[in-house]
Amino acid sequence: MKTRSFLAFVAPSVVVMLLLIAVPLVGIVYLAFHQSYVKTELVDVTVEVPTFGGQTRKDTRTIPQPVLSEDGEAIRVWEFVGGRNLAKATDIDGLAEVVTEARSKGGAKGFLSGLYREVTNIDFWGALEFTLLYTFLTTPAILAIGLGLALAVNSVTRRLRGTLVFATLLPMIVTPIVSSLAVYWLFLDNSLVSTLIYNLGLGRFYFLADQITIRTLIIAYGIWFAAPFAFIILYAGLQTLPRDPLESAMIDGANEWQRLRYVIIPHLAPLLTVIALIHIMDAYRVFEPILVFSSDVYANSVQYLTYFVLAFEDNVHKAAAYSILTVLGVVILLIPVLRHSFREQKASR
Amino acid sequence: MNRFKTLAAAAAVATAPSVASADCGISDAGEVNILTNFFDTLELLANVMEECETDDLKIDVKLTTTHKEERERAFEASTSPYDGSAVANSSITLLQAKGQLMPLNNLVEKYRDRFQIEDQMLIRFGDDISAIAFMANAQHFFYRTDLFEKHSLEVPTTYDELLAAAEILKSEESVTYPFGAAFGGSGGWEVANEFVNLLLANGGQLFDPATSDPVFDGPEGLEALELMGKLSEYMSPNALALDFLDVKRQLQQSEVAMAILWGNEANGMDDPNESIVVDKVAFAPAPAMVEGGPPATTFWWDGYVIPKNLDGDPDLAFRVMMHALRPEVVAENNDAALWIRSNYVSTKYSEAVVDSVMANAPPYPMNPQSALAHGALGNNIGDFLAGKESAAQSLADASADYRSAAMDAGLLSN
Numbered sequence: 107m108k109t110r111s112f113l114a115f116v117a118p119s120v121v122v123m124l125l126l127i128a129v130p131l132v133g134i135v136y137l138a139f140h141q142s143y144v145k146t147e148l149v150d151v152t153v154e155v156p157t158f159g160g161q162t163r164k165d166t167r168t169i170p171q172p173v174l175s176e177d178g179e180a181i182r183v184w185e186f187v188g189g190r191n192l193a194k195a196t197d198i199d200g201l202a203e204v205v206t207e208a209r210s211k212g213g214a215k216g217f218l219s220g221l222y223r224e225v226t227n228i229d230f231w232g233a234l235e236f237t238l239l240y241t242f243l244t245t246p247a248i249l250a251i252g253l254g255l256a257l258a259v260n261s262v263t264r265r266l267r268g269t270l271v272f273a274t275l276l277p278m279i280v281t282p283i284v285s286s287l288a289v290y291w292l293f294l295d296n297s298l299v300s301t302l303i304y305n306l307g308l309g310r311f312y313f314l315a316d317q318i319t320i321r322t323l324i325i326a327y328g329i330w331f332a333a334p335f336a337f338i339i340l341y342a343g344l345q346t347l348p349r350d351p352l353e354s355a356m357i358d359g360a361n362e363w364q365r366l367r368y369v370i371i372p373h374l375a376p377l378l379t380v381i382a383l384i385h386i387m388d389a390y391r392v393f394e395p396i397l398v399f400s401s402d403v404y405a406n407s408v409q410y411l412t413y414f415v416l417a418f419e420d421n422v423h424k425a426a427a428y429s430i431l432t433v434l435g436v437v438i439l440l441i442p443v444l445r446h447s448f449r450e451q452k453a454s455r
Numbered sequence: 456m457n458r459f460k461t462l463a464a465a466a467a468v469a470t471a472p473s474v475a476s477a478d479c480g481i482s483d484a485g486e487v488n489i490l491t492n493f494f495d496t497l498e499l500l501a502n503v504m505e506e507c508e509t510d511d512l513k514i515d516v517k518l519t520t521t522h523k524e525e526r527e528r529a530f531e532a533s534t535s536p537y538d539g540s541a542v543a544n545s546s547i548t549l550l551q552a553k554g555q556l557m558p559l560n561n562l563v564e565k566y567r568d569r570f571q572i573e574d575q576m577l578i579r580f581g582d583d584i585s586a587i588a589f590m591a592n593a594q595h596f597f598y599r600t601d602l603f604e605k606h607s608l609e610v611p612t613t614y615d616e617l618l619a620a621a622e623i624l625k626s627e628e629s630v631t632y633p634f635g636a637a638f639g640g641s642g643g644w645e646v647a648n649e650f651v652n653l654l655l656a657n658g659g660q661l662f663d664p665a666t667s668d669p670v671f672d673g674p675e676g677l678e679a680l681e682l683m684g685k686l687s688e689y690m691s692p693n694a695l696a697l698d699f700l701d702v703k704r705q706l707q708q709s710e711v712a713m714a715i716l717w718g719n720e721a722n723g724m725d726d727p728n729e730s731i732v733v734d735k736v737a738f739a740p741a742p743a744m745v746e747g748g749p750p751a752t753t754f755w756w757d758g759y760v761i762p763k764n765l766d767g768d769p770d771l772a773f774r775v776m777m778h779a780l781r782p783e784v785v786a787e788n789n790d791a792a793l794w795i796r797s798n799y800v801s802t803k804y805s806e807a808v809v810d811s812v813m814a815n816a817p818p819y820p821m822n823p824q825s826a827l828a829h830g831a832l833g834n835n836i837g838d839f840l841a842g843k844e845s846a847a848q849s850l851a852d853a854s855a856d857y858r859s860a861a862m863d864a865g866l867l868s869n
Contacts, residue, residue, distance in 0.1 A: 143865035144553040146823075148665075154579040155544065155818055156588050156756055156795045162575050168664045169580075169822045170866055172554035180554030183865060194859055227844065227852070229834070294701070295631070295691050296710060310631075315692035316841075400641045400696050403837035417524045418642050418830035419860045420549060 131433070137426035138191050142184040146170035191427035195411075197228045204228070230431070233406035236321065240407070241389040241439065244328040245382055251329065252336025252381065253374070257366075259337075260344045271341065278334040286398040289327050317404040324395045324405055332388065336381045343377045344370075379447045383440060390436045408432045479778055484511035485768060487775045489759075490526055491541035493518040496590060496719055496792040497757070500541075503779040514775060522546075530555040530762045538765045538772035542586060543757050544821050545829070550760070551580055552823040557761045558583040562773045570777040576795050578758055588758035589780050590719070590792040593816060594652065595752060595807040596739045597706055597724065598713040599732065602627055610739045614653075614682055614751065617713070617742045621689040624712045634689040635711035638840060640698035643833025646683075646840070649715070650832055651825075653679035655817055656744035656751035661828040662857075667867045669857045671828060672850035679744070680836055680846040687840055695837055707732060715741060715752075721804035722790050738807035740814055750811045753819035756795065824866055831856035 149171040154164050172180035193199070204224040208217050226232040259270045277285060292299050293313040303311045313319045347370065355365050371378075393409040396402060402410060409432055416425040489504065491497045501516035508514045517537075519525065523546055529535040530550055542550065550556050563572055563584055578586040596617075598610065606624065611617035617634070624633035637645040651661065659675030662668060670676075687694055691705070703720050705711045707730035723729060724736040740750040759776045761769050785796045793805040801809060819825070831853045839849035861867035 141863055143863065146552055146865060148667075151581050152579070153821055154577070155821070156575045156578075156591060163818065165818070167822065169548075170552050170667075170824070172552060174554070194863075200855075223843075227838065290696075294696075295693050295705070296708070312692040314696035320696075397641050400639050400698070402641075402643070402834075403695055403841045403843070414642055414834065417521075418644070418833065419827065419863070420527050421860065421863050424863065 134426045134429050134433075137423050138430050139186060139188060140184060141187045141191065141423050142182055145173040145181040145183050147173050187423075191424050192430065195415075195424055195427040195431060196230045200228050201225065201231070229406070229411055230408070230428075233408045233411050234435070236405045237390055237392065237407045237409075237435070239321070240325055240328060240392050240405075241386055243325050244332060244389050245385050247329045248333045248336045248385060249378055249381060251333040252340050253371075253378075255333065255337040256340035256344055257370075259341060271338070274337055275334045277331050278338075282331065282394040283398065285331060286327065286395040289323070289395070290398050293323060314399065314401070320399060320401050320404045324392075324399065324401065327395050328389065328392065332385055335385070339377055339381055340374055343374045347373055376447070376450070379443060379450070383443050383447075386439050386443065387436050390439060391432060408435060479507035479775075481507050481512065481771070481774055481778070482509075483768070483771050485771055486513040487515070487539070487767060487772050488537045489514075489516045489539045489541070489772070489776065490522055490529065490537040491516060491518055492522045492543075492757075493520045494719065495723075497541055499788055499791055500589070500779040500784070503784055504775050507775050507778055512771075526550070530764065533764065534766040535762045535764045536766070537762065538767040538769070539759055539761050539776050541757060542760050543592075544755050544819050545826060547578070547586055547758075547760065548821050549823045549826050550762075551585055555762055555764070556583075556585045557763045557765075557769060558585065559587065559761065559773070560584050562761075562770065563587075565770075566774065566777060570774075570780065571782055572777065572780075573795075573797060575797075576758075576780075578756070586758035586760045587777070587780065588756040588795050590757045590794055591754060591808060591812075592718050592757065592793065593741075593752050593754040593808045593811045594648075594715050594717050595741050595750070595811055596713065597716050597721070597736055598739070599630075599706075599709075599735055600737045601735050602630070602712045610737075611742045613746055614686075614742045614744060618685060618689070620713070621686075625689070627712060629709060630712045631710045632689060632691050632705075633712050634686060635697075635702040635705045635714035635716075636686065636690065636694075637697065637699040637702050637716075638683075638687065638690070638694040638837075639696045639701065642830070643835075643837055644829065645698055645833075646695070646837060647829045647833035649683060650676075650679055650836055651819070651829060652715075652741065652751045652753060653682055653744055655753060655820075656741075656749055658745070658748075661820060662824045664822075667824050667861060669828060669831075669854045671832065672847070672854045676850055677846055680839060680850060682744070683836070684840060684846065695840060704729075706736065718805060718808040719792050721807070738804070740807055740811040740816070749815040749817065752811050752816045754808070754812050754816050755819050823864065824861060827860045827864060827866070828853075828857045831860060 147170065148168050150166055151169045151171065152164060152166045154162050156162050175181050205221065208221040208224060226235050255274055259267055259274065262270065291297055294300065300311060300313070313323055351369050352365060355369050360368065391409045392407045393413070396405060396407050396410045397413070408428060412425050412428040412432065415421050415428060491501065498518055501518055504516055505514050522540070526537070526540050526546070527549070529537050560583065563577065566572065572587065576588050577584045578588050596610070602624065603610070606627065608620050608623060611620050621633035624630070636649055638649065639645065654661070654671055654676050657675040657679050659671060659673060659679065661671050663670050691697060699717060699720070702714050703716055703723060706714050706716070707724060709732055721738055725733045727733050741752040743749060744751050761772055765772065782796055782798045785794045785799055789800055790802055790804055793799070793808050834856060835853035836849045838844050838852070839846045858867060
């Protein structure tokens with residue numbers, strides 16, 4: 107292809123990518139390296155508030171008030187702060203302090219457990235811990251379950267397949283926020299599951315009351331939610347499986363497990379890589395169940411921190427720093443997968 | 456809070472009180488967009504506003520519990536997509552301190568007679584009228600009269616008495632737990648609010664007004680947080696995941712015998728569609744932290760504001776909002792809230808709020824530092840309640856978070 111026509115073909119997608127991916131990314135980096143606030147001064151202000159029955163209460167308080175410019179507008183300070191927001195988001199100072207403190211406690215075991223407790227007490231590192239746990243536990247699980255489902259659906263009669271595919275896809279079709287809510291409602295006090303357990307005579311069980319159960323619940327939700335995605339891709343892959351090698355394997359006396367291990371899985375390998383790639387990106391941004399379960403004490407995520415800082419600290423700059431950390435985390439996690447698929451491509455050439 | 460829970464609950468209830476349709480008397484063409492929080496009273500007012508809709512006038516009221524996040528972004532932008540918004544005394548502070556609110560003095564003078572705007576409705580910062588308030592609210596004590604009678608309990612006036620009552624109610628089999636309070640909800644906002652109630656009633660403060668330095672980690676704060684730890688022993692073990700709507704449901708479904716809840720949820724206890732304890736729940740001011748001290752609660756108001764950066768017509772937006780606040784609306788929906796209007800008739804659902812104010816419950820502190828301290832507390836005190844660390848450590852973490860946030864906001868210099 108001539109360079110010119112190549113460029114002409116590629117140009118539209120390059121423009122769209124620049125506009126929709128590069129520009130926002132640069133914007134986020136720009137925000138993260140700055141800090142802005144409305145300049146205020148402490149002023150005594152008399153505030154009048156209503157109570158009831160026509161009465162009001164007057165209070166004079168020292169309240170920060172905006173410093174106004176000559177034309178009566180509030181002055182907004184916008185300053186370059188370099189890596190300060192990133193340092194604050196990851197709490198580098200706190201981390202250093204924690205490490206020295208834990209070291210002073212002596213004993214290897216005491217040092218490690220003290221260190222773990224203190225480090226995960228810092229918002230970012232605590233969130234990172236669960237984010238990684240979630241990513242690393244859900245990824246292999248959805249690959250295995252997705253493959254199992256694909257094989258199962260593939261082996262039933264053709265007539266049933268359409269219905270089964272649809273039913274299996276349901277968790278993926280429901281909006282994550284709604285399905286998180288449904289799961290949350292299933293496990294609350296006096297909810298369906300809790301009541302069932304109680305009526306079976308197993309006592310009261312509290313799913314949202316400690317770390318291990320709430321984390322298990324969120325991870326199980328994540329698997330339930332993402333497995334259909336792996337299933338549908340692998341199911342499509344199975345349709346392209348050539349019959350010849352399978353039949354040769356059978357003639358050679360390969361049992362079912364050997365056929366799966368040496369014929370089917372190698373055939374599906376590129377798809378497994380793609381699924382892992384996409385799911386890692388998704389899993390690292392886990393957000394909805396954390397929000398709905400309000401589980402941030404027990405299980406937090408980096409993406410949730412972005413939301414929290416934006417909503418409760420009203421600080422778009424620090425939130426941008428958390429976004430950068432999310433993107434960085436995804437990139438780091440993807441490197442091994444990308445290297446693997448790159449090597450595979452090279453080998454197959 | 457869980458906005459989604461709120462949404463679903465509201466959709467499930469779908470019993471917006473009716474309002475006789477009135478001629479709005481607004482013939483302007485245009486568009487008015489209002490952003491508000493989502494609870495029954497605000498939904499009612501939104502319905503009244505939307506009556507004003509004509510072929511030429513489009514009115515859109517967005518009800519969402521993420522109003523805070525949206526409003527902060529909207530009022531900060533070059534033009535706000537919203538021409539007005541409902542705020543409370545906590546959320547007005549950051550907006551006011553950033554100079555984003557339009558003074559309403561001229562509009563109030565122009566329309567005072569037409570909408571019978573009363574002086575008590577005007578929220579003033581210095582000379583500026585920054586908001587028009589319409590309802591007051593406070594958290595207070597809710598309790599089951601039948602169970603209190605059965606165990607011959609008195610209404611607790613202090614938290615020590617409440618703990619003693621909780622101990623006795625542990626044996627009561629018709630409820631699962633003695634006590635409920637909103638310790639859950641996203642961002643920890645509600646649990647921090649419970650802490651602020653106890654802190655202020657214990658004589659503490661969030662920060663030093665002269666320097667903006669945090670002081671909530673002092674002995675008063677420590678006692679307040681430790682009390683919350685004791686209370687949690689009488690609550691559902693899932694408490695850190697339960698917001699005020701869950702607590703309301705716990706009370707309505709006879710899962711708890713007493714609770715601390717918002718005043719405007721009181722009439723819901725007698726709604727037979729939601730409640731199995733109709734006429735069995737009574738209300739009293741929140742218990743005090745110290746003997747003879749004020750009840751451990753703060754009082755709140757809700758009101759409407761107009762941003763400086765709106766893209767519509769402030770005059771039109773003002774009229775639409777004031778249409779919803781007419782005395783007739785209050786008269787027809789008297790029980791829906793503790794209205795700030797002279798024709799409001801106090802009922803058994805609002806008495807406890809009134810009594811709390813009479814007993815010197817302070818207003819929720821109106822300043823931007825409070826909002827940041829509240830956020831920092833919400834992010835940290837859950838760790839103590841979950842048993843992950845000591846109360847002192849949680850407060851120290853919150854104090855550090857507050858410092859960091861206040862410095863970023865330019866409120867604290869070092």
